Amino acid sequence: MAALAVALACGGGGKPSDVLKAMQKVYSSDTFEDANKYYTKGTVELLNELNKLNPKSTGEQSLADKKFVSGAKWDVIEEKIEGESAQVKVRYVEHPVENMKGFEHTYKMKREDGAWKIDMEGELKGSISMMKNMGALAGFAERLKKTVK
Numbered sequence: 001m002a003a004l005a006v007a008l009a010c011g012g013g014g015k016p017s018d019v020l021k022a023m024q025k026v027y028s029s030d031t032f033e034d035a036n037k038y039y040t041k042g043t044v045e046l047l048n049e050l051n052k053l054n055p056k057s058t059g060e061q062s063l064a065d066k067k068f069v070s071g072a073k074w075d076v077i078e079e080k081i082e083g084e085s086a087q088v089k090v091r092y093v094e095h096p097v098e099n100m101k102g103f104e105h106t107y108k109m110k111r112e113d114g115a116w117k118i119d120m121e122g123e124l125k126g127s128i129s130m131m132k133n134m135g136a137l138a139g140f141a142e143r144l145k146k147t148v149k
Contacts, residue, residue: 014116015079015116016079016081016086016087016088016107016109016116017076017079017088017090018116019038019109019116019117019118020068020074020088020090020107020118022038023035023038023068023118024068024069024070024072026038026068027068027069027070028068028069028070038117038118039117039118039119039120040110040112040117040118040119040120040121041112042119042121043117043118043119043120043121043124046120046121046124046125046128047120047124049124049128050124050127050128050131053128053131053132054131066097066100067100067105069095069096069097070096071094071095071096072092072094072095072096072100073092073093073094073095074090074091074092074093075090075091075093076088076089076090077089077090077091077104084110084111085108085109085110085111085119086108086109086110086111086116087106087107087108087109088106088107088109089104089105089106089107090104090105090106090107091103091104092104092105108120108122
């Protein structure tokens with residue numbers, strides 16, 4: 001048990017699903033900065049980029065917060081480990097947000113520096129691209145309005 005606590009303190013060296021439990025503790029506290037140690041380095045870089053594009057997405061406003069809030073409980077439906085990658089599929093059985101009950105989500109994980117970490121790089125790249133495109137469209141719409149006048 002002590003070895004598991006040490007592994008989790010370093011970012012999740014136990015089972016991939018142990019990282020999700022550790023993340024819930026982080027998001028149930030006020031120390032959101034501690035969450036970074038449970039994400040891959042690439043995910044942290046992309047989260048920082050996303051926060052620059054949308055400053056409201058930090059801390060309690062983040063998407064991750066909605067999945068790990070205090071009072072959320074889930075069952076691990078499936079945990080697949082293939083080398084340095086894993087997938088943990090959970091079903092939320094309790095959640096403060098009513099429509100999250102019964103919701104299933106698959107977390108992608110990578111082993112990085114000997115510890116399991118949540119890998120959201122693919123999803124974040126898509127979100128950042130979409131936000132940048134929306135910003136470009138908004139700028140185009142403003143220029144178009146000025147031209148039409």
